[in-house]
Amino acid sequence: MNPDLTIRALIQIDRLQPKFAAYTGATVQGSIPLAGDTVLIGELAPGNEVFRLVDKALKASSVEATSQIVEREFGFFILRSPNNSEVSAACDAILGELGLSMNQRLKPEVESTQIITSVEPYQAQLLNKWSSGSLVVPGQTLGIIECAPAAYISIAANEAEKAAEIDIIQVQALGRYGRFFMSGSEASVQTALEAATTAIGMVEGIETASQ
Numbered sequence: 783m784n785p786d787l788t789i790r791a792l793i794q795i796d797r798l799q800p801k802f803a804a805y806t807g808a809t810v811q812g813s814i815p816l817a818g819d820t821v822l823i824g825e826l827a828p829g830n831e832v833f834r835l836v837d838k839a840l841k842a843s844s845v846e847a848t849s850q851i852v853e854r855e856f857g858f859f860i861l862r863s864p865n866n867s868e869v870s871a872a873c874d875a876i877l878g879e880l881g882l883s884m885n886q887r888l889k890p891e892v893e894s895t896q897i898i899t900s901v902e903p904y905q906a907q908l909l910n911k912w913s914s915g916s917l918v919v920p921g922q923t924l925g926i927i928e929c930a931p932a933a934y935i936s937i938a939a940n941e942a943e944k945a946a947e948i949d950i951i952q953v954q955a956l957g958r959y960g961r962f963f964m965s966g967s968e969a970s971v972q973t974a975l976e977a978a979t980t981a982i983g984m985v986e987g988i989e990t991a992s993q
Contacts, residue, residue: 832857890988935960943992945977
């Protein structure tokens with residue numbers, strides 16, 4: 783094992799919600815996840831470790847690779863299966879290879895949340911220029927949550943959709959910070975944002991000031 787390796791994020795998400803599954807499927811290059819699937823999402827440093835660990839997980843289970851990316855600092859992956867026991871086996875293979883446990887991953891922190899009511903038309907159009915999901919309609923309420931490490935924003939998006947009727951605008955799970963943009967009625971966005979924040983706060987791990 784690389785002594786400098788850090789599990790920045792590692793999380794198994796059961797029962798992908800329809801909109802989050804559709805968003806993910808539209809933005810990945812590998813095996814497309816479907817609603818109801820289970821996914822394993824990880825973020826590692828140094829980034830190149832992602833190749834070895836994804837290979838180990840694929841050989842140890844019947845999961846399929848949805849995403850495998852090395853960006854400037856970190857490695858990121860998504861593995862999927864309709865069978866959550868196979869995803870658990872992939873997770874165990876990764877942890878076994880590293881000689882670590884889930885409690886040795888970094889614990890996420892919510893960095894900020896925002897609610898913007900009655901989004902102004904020009905603001906909506908600016909957001910729509912880079913949206914990978916639904917379009918923001920002027921007059922809707924916009925909710926934004928930011929967390930670190932970035933990959934944990936995925937559980938925020940999935941839990942937000944479970945909690946309320948919202949549209950997914952953008953899920954940015956790469957880099958130093960993760961950001962999730964959603965829209966809907968003021969009440970639904972408020973409910974979804976609370977669910978997303980709670981989900982991030984429930985993840986166990988190592989607390990660190992330098993994520």
